[in-house]
Amino acid sequence: MGKPTLDERERKRIRPVEHYPMEKLKHVNKPTTKITDKIERIDEREQGFSRAHFGKLGALVQKEVGRFCQKYPISSAMWEMLPQLKSIADGKAVSNKAPIPQSPRLLSRHIKSFGYFLRADIVGICRLPEWAVYSRDMKGEAIELNHKFAVVIVIDQDYRTMSGSTGDDWISCSQSFLSYTTSAFIACTMAAYIRRLGYPARAHFEAGSQSAYQVVVTPLLLLAGIGEICRAGIVLNPFLGTRFKAAVVTTDLPLEPDSPVDFGLQEFCSVCKKCAVECPSRAIPTGDKVMHNGYEVWKFDAERCTKYRITNLNGSACGRCIKVCPWNKPRGWTHDMVRWMVKHTPFMNRLIVKMDDVWGYGRQDIRDKWWFDLEDIDGVLQIPGKS
Ligand code: SF4
Numbered sequence: 001m002g003k004p005t006l007d008e009r010e011r012k013r014i015r016p017v018e019h020y021p022m023e024k025l026k027h028v029n030k031p032t033t034k035i036t037d038k039i040e041r042i043d044e045r046e047q048g049f050s051r052a053h054f055g056k057l058g059a060l061v062q063k064e065v066g067r068f069c070q071k072y073p074i075s076s077a078m079w080e081m082l083p084q085l086k087s088i089a090d091g092k093a094v095s096n097k098a099p100i101p102q103s104p105r106l107l108s109r110h111i112k113s114f115g116y117f118l119r120a121d122i123v124g125i126c127r128l129p130e131w132a133v134y135s136r137d138m139k140g141e142a143i144e145l146n147h148k149f150a151v152v153i154v155i156d157q158d159y160r161t162m163s164g165s166t167g168d169d170w171i172s173c174s175q176s177f178l179s180y181t182t183s184a185f186i187a188c189t190m191a192a193y194i195r196r197l198g199y200p201a202r203a204h205f206e207a208g209s210q211s212a213y214q215v216v217v218t219p220l221l222l223l224a225g226i227g228e229i230c231r232a233g234i235v236l237n238p239f240l241g242t243r244f245k246a247a248v249v250t251t252d253l254p255l256e257p258d259s260p261v262d263f264g265l266q267e268f269c270s271v272c273k274k275c276a277v278e279c280p281s282r283a284i285p286t287g288d289k290v291m292h293n294g295y296e297v298w299k300f301d302a303e304r305c306t307k308y309r310i311t312n313l314n315g316s317a318c319g320r321c322i323k324v325c326p327w328n329k330p331r332g333w334t335h336d337m338v339r340w341m342v343k344h345t346p347f348m349n350r351l352i353v354k355m356d357d358v359w360g361y362g363r364q365d366i367r368d369k370w371w372f373d374l375e376d377i378d379g380v381l382q383i384p385g386k387s
């Protein structure tokens with residue numbers, strides 16, 4: 001036996017780094033959502049919030065999009081912070097590459113460990129397909145991004161807060177922005193670190209009034225094995241449900257991609273429909289999947305959802321579909337057991353959904369409510385009226 005290489009010696013020192021047992025999920029070659037090769041690149045100006053911004057969803061929505069987040073003091077404080085990070089999303093890599101191991105597996109472990117060190121909840125890696133890059137940005141300028149890999153950084157919106165909330169009350173936008181600000185901080189730090197190692201890297205994140213995304217996040221979450229696409233049109237993770245947001249780092253650092261996962265969600269969402277029934281804007285369909293821009297998905301009505309989130313008079317934004325989803329659970333062995341049943345005994349899915357209702361999941365638990373209901377009207381915080 002020869003002397004172990006630097007890569008081998010390094011690898012022996014490394015233990016699993018994940019906070020959740022992602023490695024125990026069934027990993028598959030293709031995502032459980034059918035994807036054809038006919039996916040058109042998306043113009044960022046066609047996304048729901050961009051359309052609202054440009055007045056394509058009506059005058060009221062255009063007026064409210066400027067304040068739906070700022071009308072609550074926590075989300076407003078977070079909103080203010082994000083545009084400042086935009087200036088450090090990208091930069092030049094140093095010209096001398098650092099003397100680090102070149103094993104993609106080892107570098108992936110390193111980058112994931114770094115993400116967890118920075119307090120990410122889940123970190124995944126995939127190749128960056130060309131079709132996951134926006135064609136044009138908010139100013140209409142063409143986007144050229146040729147990085148090979150995407151690192152997705154997932155941040156939980158906090159189970160306890162979700163438990164104390166109705167899902168579309170005054171804390172809702174702050175929960176989203178908790179994840180946006182934290183993941184943006186991690187993405188900017190990670191991208192800056194990779195550039196200091198001598199490789200190009202760019203952070204992509206929600207930046208409040210200015211977008212810092214050049215990539216579409218949902219397919220990257222899917223390809224990086226964070227979860228499967230659910231009935232609500234977003235990626236659902238088996239340990240967090242849809243209770244998270246994500247930022248992305250794209251880079252040419254040689255990494256080893258993760259693979260998509262299959263934990264039985266397509267069968268489960270087929271019978272569940274709780275999010276569709278509870279959605280205040282009826283944006284989530286109750287019917288079957290359809291082909292849409294190369295994906296076979298339940299066709300989510302982004303316009304209805306965006307309008308409701310922006311003009312919600314009894315709260316700031318909305319995450320009711322996240323709240324009521326049976327996968328929105330704390331950690332514990334009983335929930336691990338249900339996750340196992342969904343995967344191995346799908347004929348029990350209807351009973352699991354029924355029991356979720358019987359046990360009262362999805363209802364507000366007022367004991368967990370820690371925030372004050374307040375609304376900023378013309379710069380003065382007031383107790384919101386009911387509408
Ligand atoms: S965020 Fe609210 S409005 Fe949008 S789909 Fe979910 S429940 Fe419906």
Ligand code: SF4
Nearest residue numbers: 230269272273275325
């Ligand atoms: S509520 Fe039910 S149907 Fe909706 S995403 Fe969650 S599991 Fe799927």
